[in-house]
Amino acid sequence: MSDDTPDEGLIKGEDGITRCWWPSDLPDYIEYHDNEWGVPVDDDERLFEKLCLEGFQSGLSWLTILRKRENFRKAFCNFEIEKVAAFTQDDIERLVLDAGIIRHRGKIKSAVNNANRALEMQKEFGSLGHYFWAQEPDESERPDKCDYATLRTLGKTERSTTISKDLKKRGWSFVGPTTVYAFMQAMGIVNDHVEGCHHRAIIEEARRNFKRPTG
Template sequence: MEEQKNRTRCPWCLGFPQYKEYHDKEWGVPVYDDKTHFEFLILESAQAGLSWATILKKREGYRKAFADFDYQIVAEFPDSYVEELLQDPGIIRNKLKIKAAINNAQRFMEIQKEFGSFSEYIWSFVGGKPIQNQLKSMKEAPATSPESDRLAKDLKKRGFKFLGSTTIYAHMQATGLVNDHLVDCFRYKEVLELNESEEN
């Protein structure tokens, strides 16, 4: 326990325990599961203009409101349920964002039909393996990348909403398409080794 306390972490996660846990266990770990990708797309599109900390605190509210992130169910949400969600304090009550989540679930399944899985589609933008950055400070962390620009542009063309390049870069960081842990963070090496073991 003491060792965990003294570990060096990326400074952005030091606000509250839930944030630390998310950083230590999830952020930057490669995701190949479509349901998890969909979960992060919903949470990240909801984040637009807000902090990730705000969304993280409402994650369980989103899980309940959005059918445990089952995109097949979300794609069929009727307008009457949208009105219900606008009264739900467990999520961000923004009609455009809620409608975008339903729209994105429908577009998500179109990608699955075309590529076999959403994971297959999204990983193709980084050549199938994680980009390993070597950031020494938060100042060096980019908000977007050529890959996130291309991906966001393609998603927009396919009809996705609330997923610009900055949001998509955050998705790539969260789901391990890019390793943006600072080099002195204890997770940098762990994620790097995880990626190397998956390649072998």
């Protein structure tokens, strides 16, 4: 990784591409930053997966979860909502012993609980995508750009706090405002690539072309 950092919050890689600072020079993190983070998603299983994994991340780094993601997918049936919702106590005990994932009983039980809440949400709204994209901040709530200082200090927003409260009322767990905001960033509901990052414009174009789900 080059020492050339053109602006605060940005870093230029050996490939000459300027990115947000957080992937550093880690190949798997760079791959995630370049090809996933911020790309708009409407697929319910991917949305459910991300919410679950953000819950497992609580108190840990996303890189830790990212490097175990394939293990999580295997353990949780690729996050097929109906299958996870049907997990029994025996399944929970099995997962508590699975060294490939985060063996936190509360978080494992939360994933099963949230799968059942997701089924309820699908019945009410037609899809998780419809529910979450209906929460997309409007132009007045979004800054003209996302700079380093803003991104480092945000953590949560008024909108993510509102969503978190609503999810908790619906019985979801491990969905605090910071977790919800990280989910919104990753799923493209907001574009928080730092101003000057090569991928900010790519994500903004993807968001412009993205058809918001309506049911």
